Amino acid sequence: MAFGRRRQEEEPAAETAEVAEVETAEVSGTGPWDAATDEIPELERIDFGSIQVPIGQGIEVQVNLEAAEVDEEGNPVGGRIVAVTVVTGESAMQLQAFAAPKRAGIWDEIRKETAQEIAENAQGQTQEAEGPFGTELHALIPAPLTEEILEQMPEEMRASIPQEVIDQGYAWQPAKFIGVDGSRWFLRAVVTGAAVEDEEQWQVLEDVFSQIVVNRGEHPMPPRELLEFTLPTEAQQAMAEADGDDDEGIDPFTRGPEISEVR
Numbered sequence: 545m546a547f548g549r550r551r552q553e554e555e556p557a558a559e560t561a562e563v564a565e566v567e568t569a570e571v572s573g574t575g576p577w578d579a580a581t582d583e584i585p586e587l588e589r590i591d592f593g594s595i596q597v598p599i600g601q602g603i604e605v606q607v608n609l610e611a612a613e614v615d616e617e618g619n620p621v622g623g624r625i626v627a628v629t630v631v632t633g634e635s636a637m638q639l640q641a642f643a644a645p646k647r648a649g650i651w652d653e654i655r656k657e658t659a660q661e662i663a664e665n666a667q668g669q670t671q672e673a674e675g676p677f678g679t680e681l682h683a684l685i686p687a688p689l690t691e692e693i694l695e696q697m698p699e700e701m702r703a704s705i706p707q708e709v710i711d712q713g714y715a716w717q718p719a720k721f722i723g724v725d726g727s728r729w730f731l732r733a734v735v736t737g738a739a740v741e742d743e744e745q746w747q748v749l750e751d752v753f754s755q756i757v758v759n760r761g762e763h764p765m766p767p768r769e770l771l772e773f774t775l776p777t778e779a780q781q782a783m784a785e786a787d788g789d790d791d792e793g794i795d796p797f798t799r800g801p802e803i804s805e806v807r
Contacts (some may be wrong), residue, residue: 546558574754574755575754575755575756575757575761576724576726576731576753576754576756576757576758577630577755577756577757577758577805578726578727578729578753578757578758578760579596579757579758579759579760580727584757585755587589587755588600589755589757590627590776591774591776592607592625592773592774592775592776593753593759593771593772593773593774594641594758594759594760594761594772594773594774595628595639595641595720595731595756595757595758595759595771595773595793596756596757596759597628597630597639597752597756598751598752598755598756600752600764602632602633602748603631603632603748603752604626604630604631604632605629605630605631606629606630606631607625607627607628607629607630607773607775608625608626608627608628608629608638609623609624609625609626610623610624610625610626611623612624620707623727624773625773625774626640626770626773627639627640627773628640628773630749630752631633631662632739632745632748633737633738633739633745634737634738634740634745635735635736635737635738635740635742635745635746635748635749636735636736636737636739637733637735637736637739637749637752637753638732638733638734638736639731639732639733639753639756640731640732640733640770641729641730641731641732641758641760641770641771642729642730642731642767642768642769642770642771643728643729643730643760643765643766643767643768643769643771644725644726644728644729644730644768645728645767646727646728649725650725650730650731650767650768651678651679651723651724651725651730651732652679653671654723654730654732654768655679655681655721655723658670658681658683658721659683661764662683662685666685666686667686668683668685668686669684670682670683670684671731675720675722676750676754677722677723677724677753678723678724678772680720680721680723681720681721682718682719682721682740683718683719683720683721684716684719685716685718685719686714686715686717686778687714687715687716687717688713688714689705689709689710689713690713690715694710703727708776717736717738718736718741719733719734719735719736719740720735720736720739721733721734721735722734722735722753724788726758726760727749727760728760729758729760730768731756731758731773733749733753784786784791
């Protein structure tokens with residue numbers, strides 16, 4: 545599959561790099577798209593600065609905050625957005641975009657490092673597989689099943705969990721890691737929930753991912769640095785009206801309090 549991205553070139557060090565002139569390649573196939581590409585399909589998207597996320601019926605978009613501090617009730621105070629999560633049905637896809645070198649992609653390295661981290665830190669299992677966007681990393685990660693978590697589950701869901709799983713205190717959570725190397729950027733998605741195995745729900749998330757627009761910006765940045773997210777005006781207003789209420793999203797690796805904006 546061909547992606548709508550510009551030709552990759554090697555990026556100089558952040559401290560001394562000069563911004564190279566943008567070169568737009570011919571576009572064919574689907575995205576994710578580089579913001580400098582001329583022929584990006586016109587869709588309704590939420591603009592988070594570094595990425596623009598398409599929306600549609602049945603899709604909820606959340607922002608994941610890394611709070612500078614929390615108030616007495618545990619609500620985030622200040623902080624920055626570290627990810628955007630798309631939720632549909634019982635599935636979620638967390639999105640992050642990073643700076644990358646111009647000539648060499650970083651997905652191969654990050655994929656291997658992620659597999660090692662899951663094995664060593666989470667005692668999980670991984671294997672590589674080919675998907676619509678190239679090589680993916682499929683993982684099984686042990687998720688805790690505490691009494692508090694079990695009490696929050698719907699009765700039917702809790703009843704479906706085998707007693708031996710409850711007794712061992714964890715269940716295997718499947719996850720799928722997807723990476724796309726662009727021109728001076730890298731886009732990563734972490735898919736959790738039913739879409740890991742359910743083709744219908746995965747198709748919704750695949751369509752969203754394929755129409756994301758990445759805006760790398762022209763300022764020098766070191767490779768792997770998270771591209772800056774900004775909050776749309778309407779989301780800021782919704783958050784103000786919610787008076788700081790937070791809503792947990794689906795995230796296999798906790799990155800801080802989360803606040804949801806539903807479109």
